[in-house]
Amino acid sequence: MESPKTVRIQKYLSDKGIVSRRKAEEWIAAGYVYLNGQKVTVPGTRFDPSKDKITIDPKAKESQKLAYFLFNKPRGIVTVNAQKGEKEIKDIIKLPAGVVTIGRLDKDSTGLIFLTNDGVVARRIMESQFEHEKEYEVRFFKEIPDSALNMISRRQYMFGEKLKPINISRLSKFSIRIILQEGKNRQVRRLCESAGFPVKKLKRVRILDFELGGLQPGELRQLSPKEVRHLYKFLKIEVR
Numbered sequence: 001m002e003s004p005k006t007v008r009i010q011k012y013l014s015d016k017g018i019v020s021r022r023k024a025e026e027w028i029a030a031g032y033v034y035l036n037g038q039k040v041t042v043p044g045t046r047f048d049p050s051k052d053k054i055t056i057d058p059k060a061k062e063s064q065k066l067a068y069f070l071f072n073k074p075r076g077i078v079t080v081n082a083q084k085g086e087k088e089i090k091d092i093i094k095l096p097a098g099v100v101t102i103g104r105l106d107k108d109s110t111g112l113i114f115l116t117n118d119g120v121v122a123r124r125i126m127e128s129q130f131e132h133e134k135e136y137e138v139r140f141f142k143e144i145p146d147s148a149l150n151m152i153s154r155r156q157y158m159f160g161e162k163l164k165p166i167n168i169s170r171l172s173k174f175s176i177r178i179i180l181q182e183g184k185n186r187q188v189r190r191l192c193e194s195a196g197f198p199v200k201k202l203k204r205v206r207i208l209d210f211e212l213g214g215l216q217p218g219e220l221r222q223l224s225p226k227e228v229r230h231l232y233k234f235l236k237i238e239v240r
Contacts, residue, residue, distance in 0.1 A: 006046040009033060009054065017237030018056070020119025032060035067096050068228055069115040070210060074217040079104040079113065089113070093220050102126060103134075103183055103207075111136070111204030112212045115220075124235040125208070131164065131181045132235075135206035136188050139175040140197050148195040149176065155191055158184055166191070208234055 010024035019027065025043045027033050033040045034055045035047055047054065073079065073089065079101050082088035089101060098117035102125050105113060116122060124130050153168045167179040178188055189199050205212045208231075215221055223231065232238070 005048050005050065007049065009035070009040060009045050009047060010043065012047070012049060012054065014120060014123070017120050017124070017232070017235070019060075020123065022119055027056065027060045030060070032057040066118045067099055067116060068118065068121070068223040068231065069095075069099065069220055070212075070215060070223065071101075071113045071115055071220045072212060072215040072217050073105050073110055073113050075108060075110050078107045089115075092218060105204060106186055106189070106202075109202040109204070110217060111202075112207050112210070112215075113204075114207055114210075120237055121231065121235060124237065126183075130235070132208050133206070134180050134183055134204060136178045136180070137171065137175065137201075137203045137205055138178055138188060138192065138199055139201040140192070141200045142197070143173045144176065144197050146170075148197055151195045152178075152191050155194065158187065158190065 102114040164181040
């Protein structure tokens with residue numbers, strides 16, 4: 001019977017923000033992971049963090065060339081899984097092997113997208129328990145009254161699931177700023193449509209505390225080492 005104090009090595013490494021579970025399995029297969037000085041060869045090996053010691057061969061981290069990018073998605077481009085006649089992000093920019101988008105924007109929306117080959121960062125940004133903000137600028141076809149904004153901000157459920165708090169501020173008679181702590185499918189558009197105000201333009205301007213800034217549509221920018229360190233700190237991930 002498994003002890004409740006033990007944990008699988010790959011889960012431990014992922015939860016500590018050291019490496020993704022999949023990459024941990026690759027490290028184990030390559031012989032880079034040691035438990036109490038002995039090389040681990042079985043991916044599902046469990047251990048007690050309070051008693052046992054895990055060490056990683058420096059070669060493992062040298063082999064892990066992580067990359068982090070910000071991209072301004074233009075309108076008319078899908079994030080992934082393009083259908084016939086469509087283009088997706090990887091069709092218009094060249095990406096390093098293994099780099100994928102974190103989250104999505106629909107075809108008609110524009111703005112900030114994170115891309116990386118770091119599974120730990122992707123998980124921390126995407127999984128709901130971490131509650132990281134995403135900020136959007138929304139423009140409507142007609143003036144939107146305060147009563148409609150109140151209706152949107154009070155919306156508590158979508159797809160039968162309880163929504164996290166929504167922060168709304170007005171930019172003009174026709175536009176607003178919405179801050180979400182999650183990213184359900186077409187959430188902003190559905191919220192606005194449910195109040196009777198279809199969206200004319202939707203742009204994501206911030207993820208976490210990384211802003212779109214002067215990044216032009218279709219432009220890709222790699223994070224600097226300083227920004228990567230800040231990202232790790234923000235997401236409570238150990239520096240690697």
